[in-house]
Amino acid sequence: MKTLIMYATKSGTTKKCSDKLAELIPDTIICNFREKPKNIEQFPNIILGSYVRMNKIDHSLVRFMKKYSGILIEKKVGVFVCCLSKDEPSQIMKKIIPETLRKGINRFESFGGELDLSKLNGMYKIIMKAMIENPDTGVQTEYEIDESAIKSFAEYFLC
Numbered sequence: 001m002k003t004l005i006m007y008a009t010k011s012g013t014t015k016k017c018s019d020k021l022a023e024l025i026p027d028t029i030i031c032n033f034r035e036k037p038k039n040i041e042q043f044p045n046i047i048l049g050s051y052v053r054m055n056k057i058d059h060s061l062v063r064f065m066k067k068y069s070g071i072l073i074e075k076k077v078g079v080f081v082c083c084l085s086k087d088e089p090s091q092i093m094k095k096i097i098p099e100t101l102r103k104g105i106n107r108f109e110s111f112g113g114e115l116d117l118s119k120l121n122g123m124y125k126i127i128m129k130a131m132i133e134n135p136d137t138g139v140q141t142e143y144e145i146d147e148s149a150i151k152s153f154a155e156y157f158l159c
Ligand SMILES: Cc1cc2nc3c(=O)[nH]c(=O)nc-3n(C[C@H](O)[C@H](O)[C@H](O)COP(=O)(O)O)c2cc1C
Pocket: 008, 009, 010, 011, 012, 013, 014, 015, 050, 051, 052, 053, 054, 055, 056, 082, 083, 084, 085, 112, 113, 114, 115, 120, 124, 127, 128, 139
């Protein structure tokens, strides 16, 4: 196996995008951050994915990057997020990834996102409706998974 994809998801979109990546990148293993961690030494490529909520990624991704920074420096490291922000990926990265960790990332991408308001509980539904309706939050009113971003991200790990 050449590529390890580790992901964190709340409502399934980041898992869906991890599966799509694995279809495009041969020799890939997918692992939820909640599962027993794999021995990362054996993988030349490490891909880390997370949802974004309240301008934050899942803490397990940050923790992982800090814990294994000495090993990750020798690897091809990609980070992707699923979110509704209309900002450029470089802007999103600056907002959500601590500066000290950014230099360890070879490729960063936003894959867009999905949101089913009917599945959110009361408080989250109110917050998300307000975010979508307020143009200052930078959240898109129409959103979907960006298949072309997934494809170009995957291509980086093919060579
Ligand atoms: C409570 C909540 C907060 C969110 N906050 C943000 C946010 O700050 N920025 C953003 O771009 N998207 C935000 N989103 C949208 C999610 O990033 C999007 O739904 C994503 O696809 C979720 O991925 P997941 O299904 O893997 O959890 C939020 C969604 C929810 C439900």
